[in-house]
Amino acid sequence: MSMQVGLPIGLVPGDSFVHKLNPLTKGAWVLGYMILAFTTKSLYLLYGMALVALVLGLIAGVRRAMVKGLAILLPVFCSIVPLQIIAPAVPTPWELAGKIGPLSLYTPGVYVALMLFGRIFSCLAIALVLLLTTHPSDLFTSLAKLRVPYMLNFMLAMTMQLIPVFQREVGIIMSAQKSRGMKGSGFSAVLPSFVPVFVGAIERVQQLSISLESRGFGSQGKKTSYRQVSAGPVDWVVGIAALLLPLGAIYSLTHGMLDQAKSLIFPPTLVVSLFVVCALSFLALIFGAAFLTGRK
Amino acid sequence: MSDSSGPLISVRDARYVYATGNVIALDSVNLTVHEGEIVGIIGQNGSGKTTLTKLLNGLLKPTSGHVVVNGADTAKHTVQQMASHIGYVFQNPNHQLFARTVTAELEFGPRNIGVPADEIAERVAKARDFFGLADYMDEHPYRVSFPIRKLVGIASIVTMAPRIIVLDEPSTGQDHRTTQVINDLIRRLRSEGTTVICVSHDMPLLADVVERVVVMKSATVIADASPREVFADAELMARTNLRAPQITQISLRTVVPQGGDVALGVPELADQISSWRSRQSDRREVRP
Numbered sequence: 306m307s308m309q310v311g312l313p314i315g316l317v318p319g320d321s322f323v324h325k326l327n328p329l330t331k332g333a334w335v336l337g338y339m340i341l342a343f344t345t346k347s348l349y350l351l352y353g354m355a356l357v358a359l360v361l362g363l364i365a366g367v368r369r370a371m372v373k374g375l376a377i378l379l380p381v382f383c384s385i386v387p388l389q390i391i392a393p394a395v396p397t398p399w400e401l402a403g404k405i406g407p408l409s410l411y412t413p414g415v416y417v418a419l420m421l422f423g424r425i426f427s428c429l430a431i432a433l434v435l436l437l438t439t440h441p442s443d444l445f446t447s448l449a450k451l452r453v454p455y456m457l458n459f460m461l462a463m464t465m466q467l468i469p470v471f472q473r474e475v476g477i478i479m480s481a482q483k484s485r486g487m488k489g490s491g492f493s494a495v496l497p498s499f500v501p502v503f504v505g506a507i508e509r510v511q512q513l514s515i516s517l518e519s520r521g522f523g524s525q526g527k528k529t530s531y532r533q534v535s536a537g538p539v540d541w542v543v544g545i546a547a548l549l550l551p552l553g554a555i556y557s558l559t560h561g562m563l564d565q566a567k568s569l570i571f572p573p574t575l576v577v578s579l580f581v582v583c584a585l586s587f588l589a590l591i592f593g594a595a596f597l598t599g600r601k
Numbered sequence: 602m603s604d605s606s607g608p609l610i611s612v613r614d615a616r617y618v619y620a621t622g623n624v625i626a627l628d629s630v631n632l633t634v635h636e637g638e639i640v641g642i643i644g645q646n647g648s649g650k651t652t653l654t655k656l657l658n659g660l661l662k663p664t665s666g667h668v669v670v671n672g673a674d675t676a677k678h679t680v681q682q683m684a685s686h687i688g689y690v691f692q693n694p695n696h697q698l699f700a701r702t703v704t705a706e707l708e709f710g711p712r713n714i715g716v717p718a719d720e721i722a723e724r725v726a727k728a729r730d731f732f733g734l735a736d737y738m739d740e741h742p743y744r745v746s747f748p749i750r751k752l753v754g755i756a757s758i759v760t761m762a763p764r765i766i767v768l769d770e771p772s773t774g775q776d777h778r779t780t781q782v783i784n785d786l787i788r789r790l791r792s793e794g795t796t797v798i799c800v801s802h803d804m805p806l807l808a809d810v811v812e813r814v815v816v817m818k819s820a821t822v823i824a825d826a827s828p829r830e831v832f833a834d835a836e837l838m839a840r841t842n843l844r845a846p847q848i849t850q851i852s853l854r855t856v857v858p859q860g861g862d863v864a865l866g867v868p869e870l871a872d873q874i875s876s877w878r879s880r881q882s883d884r885r886e887v888r889p
Contacts, residue, residue: 474696481691481696483679483680483684484658484660484691485697485757485758486681486713487681488681488713496699497699497709498699499699500698500699501697501699504695504743505696508695
């Protein structure tokens with residue numbers, strides 16, 4: 306029986322410059338992004354990095370999938386901003402921007418919220434570029450060249466490949482239970498779906514392990530790969546350029562010049578408006594999701 | 602809920618495009634099924650059979666067009682609301698079984714649609730006897746053999762007593778005994794007035810039990826006739842890459858060219874051959 310469900314983030318086939326880059330080159334940029342994002346406090350730098358990742362996604366022609374992947378950040382943004390405005394993650398004293406009922410709203414919260422969100426945003430954006438433009442097998446073939454153990458590599462590859470399979474199974478199982486009149490939400494909906502999903506997963510893994518062993522998995526000797534990945538001069542240049550990111554991180558840490566906490570001023574009206582808009586949006590998202598789940 | 606004289610299922614100009622936007626699973630499909638009909642749906646993989654049946658119980662809502670089942674427009678009802686009208690037996694029983702015992706599994710559906718406890722017990726007992734599950738009622742559904750599990754899956758829908766039952770590939774991977782039980786089930790449902798839609802690649806099963814065959818190809822319905830007409834249409838079979846039951850193929854090559862009828866089963870073919878042979882011997886006897 307066929308059934309189509311939305312698959313999680315995966316390769317979007319293409320022939321762009323980004324697609325052609327060696328997976329390790331792209332991996333180096335993801336690593337560099339993470340190091341820099343979690344050391345710098347500069348909003349300009351964080352959102353600049355995110356912008357670069359978005360442009361790369363645009364060049365690679367993966368805009369639609371990228372927007373879909375980044376959409377999960379909307380509730381994150383809508384929750385981080387109000388929480389940080391109420392209780393900023395910086396030492397007191399906090400500058401008061403205004404009051405709404407019993408809630409005191411503090412100006413430094415906006416900067417902290419934007420900084421925390423910028424870190425997640427930039428890292429996720431560049432990670433999506435890697436995931437959407439790289440065939441998983443190419444990534445693991447490249448990692449094997451770095452002498453990552455074959456077994457570990459294989460386990461990672463299989464896990465990634467099984468995610469969409471399980472997601473499809475969950476969709477079918479939910480449909481089967483709804484067809485029997487099961488309510489689509491609440492704790493009562495969990496068990497009827499949970500058991501078939503896990504039993505199916507265990508059976509699938511058992512069959513897979515037998516199938517692998519019957520085809521010589523675990524035998525000694527050097528393994529060959531069906532897919533061949535090579536690194537050209539462009540890959541080396543772009544990969545080495547990724548070193549600029551950790552260098553930037555070191556500069557940021559040692560000089561502290563990339564911290565705009567004091568120089569960026571947010572007017573009280575903006576702080577209060579941002580709080581109200583984000584809090585209401587978050588509530589709307591939660592109730593909207595609950596309503597839709599109930600309808601299904 | 603439905604008008605007694607009107608169709609039980611009415612699909613009008615139904616179109617379904619998957620969310621990815623690039624797969625048209627159904628295109629301008631029209632189908633009418635009346636109460637008590639036993640309809641087979643055949644076609645190659647990807648022709649739209651399963652999508653069509655999923656539109657019937659509201660698991661999928663048509664992108665355009667209308668699907669009305671037992672008077673209820675599926676676009677305006679949830680799957681749970683449709684469940685009391687139409688039961689859907691999934692191909693793989695593992696996708697629907699979860700309870701600790703077979704008994705609890707059979708009770709799950711009727712409980713969901715609010716059937717009184719005493720009636721549930723009655724329905725479960727009836728299903729237990731019909732499907733031969735008496736020895737397994739206290740077993741965990743995953744501890745019984747796959748063919749029995751398949752029967753439990755079907756029985757769990759039958760206990761909901763819907764007016765329509767959709768069977769998705771009921772005989773795939775089943776042994777002879779299970780296939781025979783499924784065969785008997787369809788006959789019993791027909792005698793009780795239940796409408797059955799059977800999606801299957803098992804042509805002998807369909808030839809044996811259905812009275813109407815809907816043929817799908819490339820997201821549309823391309824034929825809707827009796828099994829005898831459909832399986833005798835060599836051009837249609839070739840176009841859809843389907844094979845008529847072997848018995849039908851033998852009759853088309855032997856008795857039909859001699860003026861006999863298209864046979865769908867062994868007894869029919871045996872009768873045809875027998876009457877053909879007696880005609881032959883009659884001719885020999887009258888020869889001077």
